[in-house]
Amino acid sequence: NAGVMQNPRHLVRRRGQEARLRCSPMKGHSHVYWYRQLPEEGLKFMVYLQKENIIDESGMPKERFSAEFPKEGPSILRIQQVVRGDSAAYFCASSPPGQAYEQYFGPGTRLTVT
Amino acid sequence: LAKTTQPISMDSYEGQEVNITCSHNNIATNDYITWYQQFPSQGPRFIIQGYKTKVTNEVASLFIPADRKSSTLSLPRVSLSDTAVYYCLVGDPFSGGYNKLIFGAGTRLAVHP
Numbered sequence: 758n759a760g761v762m763q764n765p766r767h768l769v770r771r772r773g774q775e776a777r778l779r780c781s782p783m784k785g786h787s788h789v790y791w792y793r794q795l796p797e798e799g800l801k802f803m804v805y806l807q808k809e810n811i812i813d814e815s816g817m818p819k820e821r822f823s824a825e826f827p828k829e830g831p832s833i834l835r836i837q838q839v840v841r842g843d844s845a846a847y848f849c850a851s852s853p854p855g856q857a858y859e860q861y862f863g864p865g866t867r868l869t870v871t
Numbered sequence: 872l873a874k875t876t877q878p879i880s881m882d883s884y885e886g887q888e889v890n891i892t893c894s895h896n897n898i899a900t901n902d903y904i905t906w907y908q909q910f911p912s913q914g915p916r917f918i919i920q921g922y923k924t925k926v927t928n929e930v931a932s933l934f935i936p937a938d939r940k941s942s943t944l945s946l947p948r949v950s951l952s953d954t955a956v957y958y959c960l961v962g963d964p965f966s967g968g969y970n971k972l973i974f975g976a977g978t979r980l981a982v983h984p
Contacts, residue, residue: 761914788969799958799974800915813971848914850972858905858964860972862914 759784761851761863762831769869770839778834778866782851789832790850790860791817791824800848806832839870875959880979889946891978893959896940901963904935904942909956909977918957919944920964946980954982 762781770776782789787808792800802816806826817824821839826832836843846867850860876894883889895904903922907915919926921933921942932945946953956977964970 790969790972792972792974797976799976800972802971802973805969805971812969816971850914852970858903858920858970859917860970862916865912865914867912 761849761861763847763849763863763866765866766864767867767869769871771871772840773838776836776839776843776868776870778836778847778849778868780832780834780849780851780863782832782849783853783861786851786853786861788852788854789826790852791832791834792848792850794846794848794865796845803834836868839868841870844868844870875961875975877957877959877975877978879976880981882981882983883949884983885950886948889949889953889980889982891944891946891957891959891980892941893944894941895959895961898939898961899963901965902961903964904933904939905960905962905964905972906931906933906944907958907960907972907974909958911955915958915974949980949982951982951984953980955980 789806791803794800804817804824805813821837823835846865848865850862852860905920906918908918909915919931919933923935926933934943958974958977
């Protein structure tokens with residue numbers, strides 16, 4: 758059973774470009790969380806999604822950031838018009854229904870904005 | 872969610888037992904205590920979770936006193952591969968059907984030969 762998959766592992770974008778981060782949850786998991794981690798800091802919650810629904814996006818910046826988890830395919834975190842401050846590691850986690858306390862994290866995508 | 876306080880860093884040597892204490896004075900009745908481990912360039916990994924008294928699994932033990940205002944993660948006989956950041960989290964995992972994890976800065980454990 759493959760773990761949570763994220764791609765790309767490293768992404769370099771110039772200021773103003775768009776970044777698309779993908780996350781495939783573990784098989785059987787229908788809940789996806791996105792977190793952001795700045796250097797030397799803990800992870801910060803961004804958004805929680807279920808298939809085709811955004812349940813909680815309270816941690817996501819109101820502008821330029823969006824997330825989706827379509828019926829088919831991976832969850833996507835999209836950052837438009839990236840700025841240097843968006844440089845961070847973005848982690849996706851998934852959990853099975855009814856076991857939200859134990860989240861399985863992917864390896865992360867390290868975004869560098871130049 | 873209850874705020875947690877834990878040491879910024881700790882040092883240990885191979886073969887020793889390591890105890891990392893976390894304070895959570897404002898823990899609520901429905902809150903559980905969960906510990907995650909994070910290696911460099913990797914996502915966090917669930918270690919253990921408990922509500923009260925003692926919980927033990929193949930990786931660690933978690934000690935929670937009766938007042939639940941603190942907890943201690945115990946790692947028996949650490950090895951170099953236990954060098955990581957350890958996060959203590961407190962929250963109600965069943966509230967709203969999902970669990971928005973709140974990470975602090977964690978404790979950086981360095982295990983030396």
